[in-house]
Amino acid sequence: xxxxxxxxxxxxxxxxxxxxxxxxxxxxxxxxxxxxxxxxxxxxxxxxxxxxxxxxxxxxxxxxxxxxxxxxxxxxxxxxxxxxxxxxxxxxxxxxxxxxxxxxxxxxxxxxxxxxxxxxxxxxxxxxxxxxxxxxxxxxxxxxxxxxxxxxxxxxxxxxxxxxxxxxxxxx
Numbered sequence: 188x189x190x191x192x193x194x195x196x197x198x199x200x201x202x203x204x205x206x207x208x209x210x211x212x213x214x215x216x217x218x219x220x221x222x223x224x225x226x227x228x229x230x231x232x233x234x235x236x237x238x239x240x241x242x243x244x245x246x247x248x249x250x251x252x253x254x255x256x257x258x259x260x261x262x263x264x265x266x267x268x269x270x271x272x273x274x275x276x277x278x279x280x281x282x283x284x285x286x287x288x289x290x291x292x293x294x295x296x297x298x299x300x301x302x303x304x305x306x307x308x309x310x311x312x313x314x315x316x317x318x319x320x321x322x323x324x325x326x327x328x329x330x331x332x333x334x335x336x337x338x339x340x341x342x343x344x345x346x347x348x349x350x351x352x353x354x355x356x357x358x359x
Contacts (some may be wrong), residue, residue, distance in 0.1 A: 188225040191240040196288050196336055198241075205226060205236075205243045205332045208267040213223035216246075220265055220308060222226065223248055232286045234324045236331030239287050245269065247328035255320045266305035269329050274300040278285065281323055283337045295349035296341045297323045 194200050206215060219242060222240040227248060234249035245268045251261035277299045284292040302320045304314040317325055327337060338347055345354075 189222045191222050191241055192242050193230065193286050196338075198266045198287075200241050200243055201287055201331065201336060202334045203238070203243055204334050205238050205245045208244050208246060211267050211306045211308075216244075216267075216288065217308075219244075220246065220248070222345075224263065224265075227286075230286050234328040235286065236328045238308050238334075239281050245332045247325075247332065249324045249328055251321045251324060254307075257319055261317075261321050264313070265308045266303070266325075266347050267307075267310075269303055269305035269325075269332070271326060271329050272302045273298040274302055281320075282325070282353075283327060284348075285327070285337055287331075287336065288338070290349050290351070291347070292337060292345065292350045292353055293341050295337050296338075296342055297326050300347065301325060305328075334348070 202264040219237065223235050223237065225314060226240060229233065234247065237244045237246040247269060248263060248265045250263045279299050280294045280295045280296050282292050283295045285310065297327050299322060300316065300318045303325050307313045341347060
């Protein structure tokens with residue numbers, strides 16, 4: 188496996204809608220996913236989308252540690268060609284960071300409850316409902332597939348900044 192280079196904000200691959208995965212069982216897709224898992228773990232991320240590693244395909248992966256979720260941990264999930272549907276209109280704000288914006292964070296409003304579907308690592312359908320951090324991470328990663336980074340979702344850019352500066356401000 189290989190640790191892949193992560194595209195940073197400003198790279199055109201992050202602004203371009205990704206293409207559908209035509210053959211989820213293709214060996215190259217399997218290799219890419221294995222490399223993405225290693226890359227995400229190496230970067231200590233909660234999620235990763237293929238465009239973030241310079242591959243414009245509709246693939247995301249994520250996991251939710253138990254300490255980040257009231258509903259419990261969500262194991263590593265790979266979704267190809269995902270579709271998201273909000274459940275209701277309720278949204279909440281939360282601090283988000285991104286491997287493509289290292290050292291930065293900001294408050295983003297997201298739907299609190301969603302349904303999502305797609306194909307798993309074996310090309311089999313997945314359908315789930317998600318709330319809280321689980322819903323947030325899925326929405327964040329799927330935004331990458333449409334060329335959207337979290338600052339574009341922010342209502343108030345005054346909460347956008349370097350993580351260490353934001354943490355200092357919270358202490359004061």
